[in-house]
Amino acid sequence: MSKSNKYRFGTKAIHAGVEPDSATGAIMTPIYQTSTYVQSSPGEHKGYDYSRSQNPTREALEKSIAALENADYGHCFASGLAAIDAVIKTLKPGDEVISTNDLYGGTYRIFTQIFQDFGIHFHFIDMLEASNIEKHITEKTKLIWVETPTNPMMNIIDIKTAANIAKKSNVLLCVDNTFSTPYLQNPLDLGADLVMHSLTKYIAGHSDVIMGALATNNKELSEKLAFIQKASGAVPGPQDCFLVLRGIKTLHLRMQRHCENGAGVANFLKSHPKVDKVFWPGFKSHPNHDIASRQMHDFGGMISFSLKENSVAAATEILKKFELFTLAESLGGVESLSGHPATMTHASIPKAERDKIGLSDSLIRLSVGVEDLEDLIQDLKQALS
Template identity: 75%
Template sequence: MKFGTKAIHAGVEPDPSTGAIMTPIFQTSTYVQASPGNHKGFEYSRTQNPTRSALQKSIAALEGGKHGLCYSSGLAAIDAVIKLLNQGDEVIVTNDLYGGTYRLFTKIYAKFGIKFHFVDMEDIANIESYITDKTKLLWLETPTNPMMNIIDIAGAASIAKKHSIRLAVDNTFATPYLQQPLELGADIVMHSVTKYLGGHSDVIMGALVVNDDQLAEDLAFIQKSSGAVPGPQDCFLVLRGIKTLHLRMQRHCENGRVIAEYLRSHPKVDKVYWPGFEDHPNHLIAKTQMKDFGGMISFTLKGNDKSEAFKVMENFHYFSLAESLGGVESMSNHPASMTHASVPFDERQKIGLVDSLIRLSVGIEDVEDLIGDLKMALG
């Protein structure tokens, strides 16, 4: 089954009671049992819900995985992965990553005795020197948020397997349309479903996909025991959103290329971070492990003036200034004061996240209108 067909059909069956082509919203908390323990696979909706089950199957199929699990947010999904660990365990993490992930690791789990090493993974050889007998997890994003760094998933997987470490990949920016980390050797794929999978800025959700049966069982236990599950209405919305994922991502990529090239030619723009440029670090790796280069772009202004960056974003019309990304509508964001404000200033500077950096989530509008918006905002 090809990807576009999976997006429409995988995990979804006509409702057996009515023939409804869309999975119904099973808005119920509990299920009647014929006798104690004698039920039809559903007993309580924190554990299982038919709408959620269909979505989990769909997302697993898109990633080429056996098991999918959905959570009430992307951070809840990440939280579930860290709950696989024990006090004293160590995690090696890319040094450029979503600020919420950084906050969860450093402000919540570090105080419970889990140690996190933040490492530049553009050269994956850097990982080896941080591995000890306490290292249990390798966590990476690619492309990274917000610097669009590319990390060699297959290379990281080789290192992880050599040392019997699990590899988890946040695939939010690329989506399974562009990149499938399980096929490259990852053990866990994570998504902020809020973003491209939902695609319409109307849902908060996270997901994990794995192949290993025992790992899936352990994560399902955490999902059930911790209770951070999405409701059936949200699951229905994501099932609907996924049906156009391949179409939306194609337009995101097409528009992203045009916007990236326009920004690079603008006299007020200093640097543009987009993996599709041939001189982007690890471009050849991106070309190998990704189908295309996506609609996420970051850029800085000459002079690195924060107030100028603010002025540009305040002048946008179509690029709405907002948290989040991956919706059909274009968005702009100032990572230093919004999504990555929890990352200390010195750490932001090390990775190039300067005060004039603007992150764009390029939507699926007519690209001529988006170019006009950039022209007006940049002046």
């Protein structure tokens, strides 16, 4: 059975990268739980010599990720941050990176507290107007880092405009596509050079795996990333790769429900008297809603909202009362989760920087799961009452 890109997304999610096991005919990719492989003579083997370099289960997953992002090459890593780490390792001291000023706290931390000490310089700018990127580019700029929708303010950045600027300046563009997944958005099709995922989130989808991935159509860049993957060794194990492959098979079905429930929750929150602002790109009033409508297939299940009583205490009271929106780090699982970015996911970002982007003390982030919408609305009602 061919697994080429002639198929639509749901079919690719089930079949891409996966072949029946040649030894047994098993329809599910086996878990090749092995560290090494027998060689018939020195240097002669069946394509695998050591599992840090290659593993058949990981290889199947990498092919699947590539197919979902309409990419030629995919690479999987031990976490989303390990994938980011690999991207920045393609740079050298003196290089500069332009990043959005609203992004995941872990990304900000690895940029500013790890790589900045090695002489790589990071500039965090407002990208709501993507054309704003151009004036910050210098001869030292080597990478533009985009998150869209952003975490946690749900800002939308125009990927196509950012890609045109990057190409004109001979700069690489990497898009963190974690919130959207390939089901909702394909940055490579819009001109990006590289797409990054925390597979931990929606793609694995069941809150039982930590993993990251990169996908690209750039052969030279892929070769660099493969070398870093092998040399630095931050690779996922075959058991986790199997779990992500299994999660991918229902990605399209889960994302449909996440989007439906997300819309229902966003509209409920918008009309609640205790809620100040709701951040969700599906609203026509949302900044760059028109761009989201063009570059996304739907608006996802991630929502942030602030309270009229703007305090950590007010947010904490509500978070403690939730029954279904479980208070926990992470997102993208089948179960609904809630979080307080100022003290959890974005605590590593200084308060002054959080204030600049509107990340208030009362901001609550919801990862809307696939439960029955009526039950989720009832949980919000009782927590906000």
